[in-house]
Amino acid sequence: MLDYLIVGSGLAGISFAEIALKNNKTILIVDNKSQNSSRVAGGLYNPVILKRFSEVWKAQEQLVQMNEFYDQIEEKLQEKFNFKMPVLRKFFSIEEQNNWFSASDKINLAPFLSTKLITKKYNSIDSPYDYGEVLHTGYVKTSLLLDTYREYLLKNNLLLEDSFHSSFLEVLDKGIQYKNIQARHIIFAEGFGMQKNPYFNYLPLDGTKGELFIIKAPKLNLDVIVNTSVFILPLGGNLFKVGATYNWHDKTDAPTEEGKQELLDRIKEIITCDFEIIKHFGGVRPTVADRRPLLGTHEVYKSLHILNGLGTRGVMLGPSMAKALYDHIENNIPLNREADIKRFHKRYLKSLNYDRP
DSSP, X not given: OXXXXXXXXXHHHHHHHHXXXXXXXXXXXEEOSOOOHHHHSOOEEOSXXXXXXXXXXXXXXXXXXXXXHHHHHHHHHTOOOEEEOOEEEEOSSHHHHHHHHHHHTSTTTTTTBOSSOXXXXXXXXXXXXXXXEESSOEEEOHHHHHHHHHHHHHHTTOEEESOOOXXXXXXXXXXXXXXXXEEEEEEEOOGGGGGGOTTTTTSOBOOEEEEEEEEEOTTOOOSSEEESSSEEEEEETTXXXXXXXXXXXXXXXXXXXXXXXXXXXXXXXXXXXXXXXXEEEEEEEOOBTTSOOEEEEOSSOTTEEEEEOOGGGHXXXXXXXXXXXXXXHHHOOOOOTTTBGGGXXXXXXXXXXXXXX
């Protein structure tokens, strides 16, 4: 009997897999690559929500665990995934500068917002009001990470490349059986695919589609990530990743003309040089209305667990949330109440047609 059967090999799935393996647990991942939000993600990590100048939920804790996780996985797989790089917030007015400095005076934001204006001028970007620098930022090459980890799983017979069909799942007295596989626990890390999960589809996962570009801009000489209405991330070789859009209605991965035009308009607000679109892609982020992850154990079936709802911050959230769920299962450590799916207890009861909690 395995310790863990894990459904999904995105950032959530591999984060849990790696923590389980580190603790000498036996695992098997089932995945068919149907959910691609982790693969096409921007990969940025940033402890500040720049639109509102507010701290990302539990940012300090997430950064510590994230860096430890990626350091270990880089050493294990002998590949570089985590690239530390400044994020510069371009200011459009004196008022925005003042808002930045007001935010940097707050105790929770002071470790993340530099109080020194960045006055450097970058080719093809007009910046009369300069930039603010966010500290402890960078990006993870998510596609490379997932592909490399997938190779590792295949080499060690830890991956079943197949679609997961819940109709074949049987809950046992102590564990589960899926086809010919028995495990003590099953972890559902399916991303937006959770919508089809009969055990957890009562949870309010409302996917948000995002579209991104890879552009080629030889005259754009950037060694930092610039963040305004979109981010511009240098990839080397005059290539840049640019994104992202937010669409709450379209739940498909297909790039759209609407998304393309929105990105084009926003890019042209920031850079003045010519550029070429090399690639246009999209994915549906697993988002939740209250902006908190979905962690926990099924109300009735105690061998069934969920790790989902990482939204736009899977790179930061994945390692810490996976560890929290692992510690909850193995050591009975309570989950953070803001992330625990118990906060949706009434929705669960309603899904059973109960009239009252």
